[in-house]
Amino acid sequence: MSIFIKEHLINNASLIREAQGLTLLRKSLDLYNIREVFVPKIYKVTQRELHLQKILIKDFDTNNMKKLGKGLAKLHKIKFKNYGFEIDNFIGLANQKNILTKEWGEFFFEYRLLYQVSLIENEKLKSDFLSVLEKNKKKLISYLNKHTKHPSIVHGDLWYGNVLYNDIDKNIYLMDPSVHFANREVDVAMTYMFGGFSKEFYDEYNKEYPLEKDFETRKEIYNLYHYLNHYNLFGITYLEDCRDRIKLIDYL
Structure with a gap:
């Protein structure tokens, strides 16, 4: 048995939450017999260490990108209650x-965008961003709800480095993962942030579970959450990405 040990020096529950997310993803994949994608086995978890199945990493080829797209789409098809x-x-x-809530648009507004904006230390910038959000609150919530079919389980942090062959x-x-139940578009949107996902991945996803019209606009709104998070964590490098996307909300 080959084990990878992920260590965490900060005394919080992030490794425990990660293990809970992996377990929930595994249960969903197993219950619906989805075999295009997997999650690593968990052997032990504490606040300090997470012991996982070791992955010998190899680059993705076209066929594996197709499998990933199909498997993710199948996962997103599963309907949850909240x-x-x-x-x-x-x-x-x-x-x-x-x-937990029945209402997607308000959840994303309050617990993703508004929460991240509330963490901004620059008071002028925070005020400017809050002004845009509050002015467009009803419109944005309605727009997101209109293009949401059902709660899907999402990975929640789906950039290329978090998918391994x-x-x-x-x-x-x-x-x-950063697992929660959401509009499935949040996962697809994040795959565009740092690249690495091929055309074949998107083609296969859309063949299995086609994205709705105007996804390109919602993609930028959903990625605003991640850019705000990156700005709050890493600073000014991500500020213009935040500004560009929050401007879109005025034009919905």
Whole structure:
């Protein structure tokens, strides 16, 4: 048995929440017999250490990108009862606030965008961003609800580094999730942030579960959450990305 040990020096519950997210993803994949994607086995978890199945990483090829697209779409097809999550968790090492609710647009507005803006230390910037959000609150919530079919389980932090191909068993693994129930578009949107996902991935996803019209606009709104989070964590490098996307809200 080959084990990868992920260590955490900060005394919080992020590794425990990560393990809970992996477990929930595994249960969903197993229950619906989805075999295009997997999650690593968990052997032990504490606040300090997470012991996982070790992955021998190999680059993705076209066929594996297709499998990933199809598997993710199948996962997103599963219908859940509520949006959000029953407990707070983490996006990377940042806190991610949650409740369970029937209403997607308001959840995303309050617990994703508004929460991240509230963390901005620059008071002028925070005021400017809050002004845009509050002015467009009803319009934005209505727009997001209009283009939401049902709560899906989402990975929540789906950039290229969190998807691995294992050269040992030839399976694709989802890693480091920030699991919650959401409009499935949030996962697809994040795949565009840092690249790495091929045309074949998107083609296969859309073949299995086509994205709705005007996804390109919603993609930028959903990624605003991640850019705000990156700005709050890492600083000014991500500020213009935030500004560009928050401007879109005025033109919905």
